[in-house]
Amino acid sequence: MAATASAPPADLRPAKSIIYCGVCSLPPEYCEYGGTTKKCSDWLSTTHPALHNTLYNTTDTAPLSTLTPSALARAEKDAQKKAAKASATEAKETSRRLTSRVTIKRVERNKRKYVTEVSGLEAFGLELKKVAKELGKKFATGSSVTKAPGGLGEEITVQGDVSEEIAEWLGEKYGEAVPEDNVDLVEDKKKKGAGAGP
Template sequence: MTDTATATDARPPKHVVYCGVCTLPPEYCEYGGTTKKCSEWLVANHPDLHSHLYSEDAATKGMSNLSLDAQKRAEKDAQKKAAKAEAAEAREKTQRAASKVYIKRVERNKRKYVTEVSGLEAFGLDLKKIAKEFGKKFATGSSVTKNAGGTGDEITVQGDVSDDIFDWLQEHHAEVPEDNIELIEDKKKKASAGP
């Protein structure tokens, strides 16, 4: 009985703060590629922790045990990481601006239609979550499927709801610009009758 821990011996769990940008503890944010964004998040949400981690004293204390060459290399590495992060952010913005969301109405047979929505993943949207919202909103079957070309995923919604999806995307997801949404109507070609 003596080797079992009692309730009084148990230590309370530690509260660890995690960065809202990179999801690491703030002590490790400097090793990732989003140091600038992490620092801004920390200032906004935990200013006391930011002043402790990023103060001049902390920086000089960390650099004091490095040699002169190592300090220069550390500064160069920090500049390279910052430049890479800025370039990646700029590349992501241009990619988002060039990305298109295609809402395609496909005729299944005679008067039955299926609406396919592709290109939403470029804007950082969760396809499964949106497919579920489509199913609830339009009271139809909705699922995430592979593209016909096999290049990515798309949301397939049963029924002709292409205009409604266009309006819904405008209303609920402002990060997708109206100019980047295209409505396409795809009809099956009828087999020509032979002579």
């Protein structure tokens, strides 16, 4: 007869909470690899001062004293380059968002049947599949992500003539991410007789 083992306790490990940086979303131990070290350090010092003192101990200069003056100068120069690159990338991203356009186009299919195509949302950091699902629920209609004509990215196709409603909804739901001035309403009519045969 085999000996029966008693059931082990439900969980032997203590609960552990992990802190993620509010700037680069990495754990604070890895912020130096994200390119925004200064901003991450400032965020950590205001939100978690004890952890900041542990990671960015400014009183302990032993590692710095072991570096030669030329190595110390190189390390400082590299840190300045990373900071400049991060700020340039941030400025480039901001200017790209300001110049990007969202186009909401009403397209006539057959007779009085319409679809609404929304393109340009990915430039503002929105997930197209998530937005398509939200639009489908909001307007109780079919909505999907399709390839844009010409192969220039993807767009959301919504069944029905809801272009003005989508523009209002974008302003309400994503007004902070997508400025109202960057939204264009366009009407695309199908040419008569283009698909008709002799």
